Amino acid sequence: MTGRDGSTWQPTAYRTHTLGEIAGNGADLVDTDVTVAGYAEAVRGRGAICFLMLRDGTGHLQAFLKKDSMDEDTFTEIQSANRESIIQVTGTVAQKRPSKVKEGEPTPPPEYEIQVSGATILAMAEAPMPMGVTDKVHVKLPTRLDNRHIDLRRSHINAMFQIRSKVLQYGREHLITEGFNEMNSPKIIASASEGGTNLFPIKYFETDAYLSQSPQLYKQLAILGGLERVFEVGPAFRAEEHDTYRHLNEFISFDIEMAFANDDDVMAVQERMIQHIWKSVAENDQNLIDMINEWRAEQEPPLSPVTVEVPTLPFPRVEYSEAIEIIQNAGVNIEWGADIEAQHADMIAAKYPGFYFLPRWPMAMKPFYIYHNADEKGPNGGQLSRGFDLNYGRDEMTSGGQREHRVDVLIQNLENMGLDPADFTFYTDGFRFGAPPHAGWGLGVARLLMVLTGAGNVREVVLFPRDRSRVTP
């Protein structure tokens, strides 16, 4: 199978049935005349018979060709077709002859095939392929990304992207049930909407503009406008020259913003959403996970299977100050106020496997727009913020927090951080006419998918990744 059942797919000009439909429902279709089309995964048989293994988006099916029961030229043409050619066949559904079974072993369930009366090559594939689809040779990631349209024909890769679609669907589903509206913010912006990272400059007619690095400000403006609860799934662009398994220069961020809510409230939204995603995948998409695990088992050495363990709520809350203690107790010389690096996160993950929140970061480490209560201090008297991260193991999935809605505090924060409030009027002006308390977060979709699919690199779960050295395909 390739994951989709195709049972709701209507016939098209090129096929009456999908392959998955016939493979899965063959008993009811025996003796039916059908037309199907797909990729020639294997063409076997050099003599008077020929086995054509076809693959489409719903599954695999064998087509059986006999020289004396069809046009001879057509037979020869199909028999000599290159692998991965697109072939349409017409014929009759029949039960496949059972394969030889050793004595004592159970008889496998009946399988079905098409006995071919006519066939057409819709598009011949060239040979050799830049990389094999079914070959058991390892192919390196760069080669695969250069030939992503072929890589995607491999069932476990195809499964990963079907899962990706499901994850986005389930995430949306959940937020909508909690009253969130989907929004879209501009990706062409005039200035930084969030401090920190470098932006990609672009030319916007006669003015300079940038690619958006975050929907942050626009989500907030939507909240100020009374949309109450919004989410956005969209690209973010960051001109950072990083080169790691978890960074890309263009990535899809799953963002929410919520009015009359604090950091604790939006953490709760997030863990409910993640639980819903995991639960839904476990209930509906185990077949896709199985396809990934089939591939993992074939590797040398075999990779352990990925499992979808629905996380229990609430996720652990490891406050920043506690996290620092954990790291110190692991023997690392780290001060309160220092950043928690990936290697440090390993130490926290040892105590809290799976998802865990890291709330209450020092205000000095968070952007000016993060909210703080003046009376919340760390052990050394350092000001705490209402900013948080969500980690899975060593990897940061989310960054979020309650936002500062008090315009006077906002301006004070800028001054405290040595920034000139005059440079941030594009931000602060929005807050001058009444701003409800609000909070939100941004979640890296690919990072979440890494966890779910067992991928070791975000590039695996992004169709056409953009990194420091890759802009094509």
Added chain:
RNA sequence: GCCCUGAUAGUGUAGUGGUCUAUCAUGAAGCGUUGUCGAUGCUUCGACGCGGAUUCGAAUUCCGCUCGGGGCGCCA
């Protein structure tokens, strides 16, 4: 920005100065056998990134170039 590392058939690899006329797998071409099924047997095809240096001799050592891979920081 810092650090590490690499370039051998379409793909993935072996190879650390001399039977390398380059290994194995996969692939491709051809001929058989076969209601096959990770099909299979035989034959054939296909590669040392570019330039220079050392040497009797370089895939192998050195230098330059080009292109690539990975990690850190930062972040999602």
